[in-house]
Amino acid sequence: MKKVLLSMAAVAMLFTACSENSNDADQEQQIDMSDFYVYTDADTDEAAKQSQGKSNSKSCYAMVNLNRQLKQNPGLEKKMYDVEYHTRKFLVAKGKPGGGGGPGGGSGDTDVDVLPIQDNLGIIDIPVYIHIVYPDANSISNAQVNSQMATLNADFRDVNINQLPSGTTFANDATDAGFSFSLAGTFRHNDSRSSWGTNDAVKAAYPPITPDTHLNIWVCEIGGGILGYAQFPGGNxxxxxxxxGGDYFGNTSGxxxxxxxxxxxxxxxFNLRHIWGDGRCNRDDFVTDTPKSDRSNGGCPSFPTTHCKSADMTMNYMxxxxxxxxxxxxxxxxxRMRAIFASGGARASMVGN
Incomplete structure (x- = not known):
C-alpha cells in the first residue's frame, strides 16, 4: 500500500509540474515581440534637417547615439531585446500587456497596460552624480544644479505647474511616475575643451561613478545645437x-x-522612446496610451496637431x-519605466541604494 501511495504522489507531482510548465508556456506565448526594433530613422532625420538649412534647430541625440552604439557593438541589439522582453514579461505578469503587439503599436482592444501596476517598489529614489565639465566649472552654479533636481522631482511626481492646453483630450492622462531624485554629489572639472560632441568623449574623460547604483549626468558644451543625449538600458x-548642454540644464533662459x-x-x-517612435506612422514607442505620429513637434503647438489620423500628444515630455x-x-x-527597476530588470540594482 505504501508503494501505491508513493506512486500516486509521484504522478500528482508530475501532473502539477506539467501544469506549471504549461502555464509558463502560455505566459511566454503572450510576450509579443513582433514589433520590436532598435535602429531608427534618426540619422536620416538629422541629415535632412541639415540639408534643409535647419542645422541650428535644437534636438535630442539619444537615438542617433543609439544607432552609433549599435553599429559599434554587435551584441547591443540582443541586450536591448532582452531588456524589452523582460519589460513586456513584467507587464504581462502583472496583467498589463506591454505596449506593442504589432507594427502600429497597441495591444488589443483593452489597453490594460495603462492601469496602475502594483509593483511593490513604492517611490523609487534615484541618487544622482552631476559632473560639470567646462573651462570654468563654477559657471554652472549650485543653484542651477538644484533647480534641475527640483524639475526632475516635480516632473516625475506630476507636481509641475505647467498648464494644460485648452481643448486637449489628454487632460486626465498625466500621471505620477513614482520617482524621486536625490543629489549624491557634484564634481567640477575645469577643462578647456570647447565642444564635446555626442560620441561619449566627455564620459571617457570623466568616467561615471558606480553607474549600477547611480544616475550620472554630465553637463558640458555639446555643440551642434544638441540639447542632450542619453544611454538606454542595456548599454555599456x-x-x-x-x-x-549647460544652456539647457536646470533653470536658465530661453x-x-x-x-x-x-x-x-x-x-x-528609463527606457522611453520618443513619442513618435522615430519613424513613420508604423513605428511605435511601445506604449499604448500615446498616439501614433510620424514626426516630432517643436515650439508650442496648438491643439489638436494631427498626424497619422490622430492628435499628437505634443505636451508629452518625450x-x-x-x-x-x-x-x-x-x-x-x-x-514601462518602472518595469526596468523590478527584479531582473536592467536597472534593478538601483533600487534601495
Missing amino acids: ASTDGVVL VYGLGRTGTHEVGHY DYTYDACMYMFTDGQRN
Missing part, C-alpha cells in the same frame, strides 16, 4: 548616463530653460516642444 556601463531637457533625457535612460509647453508622462510610460 562605462558610458551609462545622461549628457546635457525656450529650453526650465530643465525639461533633463526630464526628456532621463526618460530615455516630444521636442518648448519646456513651458510640455507637462506629462502617461500611465503606460510610467509602467
Whole structure:
C-alpha cells in the first residue's frame, strides 16, 4: 500500500509540474515581440534637417547615439531585446500587456497596460552624480544644479505647474511616475575643451561613478545645437548616463530653460522612446496610451496637431516642444519605466541604494 501511495504522489507531482510548465508556456506565448526594433530613422532625420538649412534647430541625440552604439557593438541589439522582453514579461505578469503587439503599436482592444501596476517598489529614489565639465566649472552654479533636481522631482511626481492646453483630450492622462531624485554629489572639472560632441568623449574623460547604483549626468558644451543625449538600458556601463548642454540644464533662459531637457533625457535612460517612435506612422514607442505620429513637434503647438489620423500628444515630455509647453508622462510610460527597476530588470540594482 505504501508503494501505491508513493506512486500516486509521484504522478500528482508530475501532473502539477506539467501544469506549471504549461502555464509558463502560455505566459511566454503572450510576450509579443513582433514589433520590436532598435535602429531608427534618426540619422536620416538629422541629415535632412541639415540639408534643409535647419542645422541650428535644437534636438535630442539619444537615438542617433543609439544607432552609433549599435553599429559599434554587435551584441547591443540582443541586450536591448532582452531588456524589452523582460519589460513586456513584467507587464504581462502583472496583467498589463506591454505596449506593442504589432507594427502600429497597441495591444488589443483593452489597453490594460495603462492601469496602475502594483509593483511593490513604492517611490523609487534615484541618487544622482552631476559632473560639470567646462573651462570654468563654477559657471554652472549650485543653484542651477538644484533647480534641475527640483524639475526632475516635480516632473516625475506630476507636481509641475505647467498648464494644460485648452481643448486637449489628454487632460486626465498625466500621471505620477513614482520617482524621486536625490543629489549624491557634484564634481567640477575645469577643462578647456570647447565642444564635446555626442560620441561619449566627455564620459571617457570623466568616467561615471558606480553607474549600477547611480544616475550620472554630465553637463558640458555639446555643440551642434544638441540639447542632450542619453544611454538606454542595456548599454555599456562605462558610458551609462545622461549628457546635457549647460544652456539647457536646470533653470536658465530661453525656450529650453526650465530643465525639461533633463526630464526628456532621463526618460530615455528609463527606457522611453520618443513619442513618435522615430519613424513613420508604423513605428511605435511601445506604449499604448500615446498616439501614433510620424514626426516630432517643436515650439508650442496648438491643439489638436494631427498626424497619422490622430492628435499628437505634443505636451508629452518625450516630444521636442518648448519646456513651458510640455507637462506629462502617461500611465503606460510610467509602467514601462518602472518595469526596468523590478527584479531582473536592467536597472534593478538601483533600487534601495
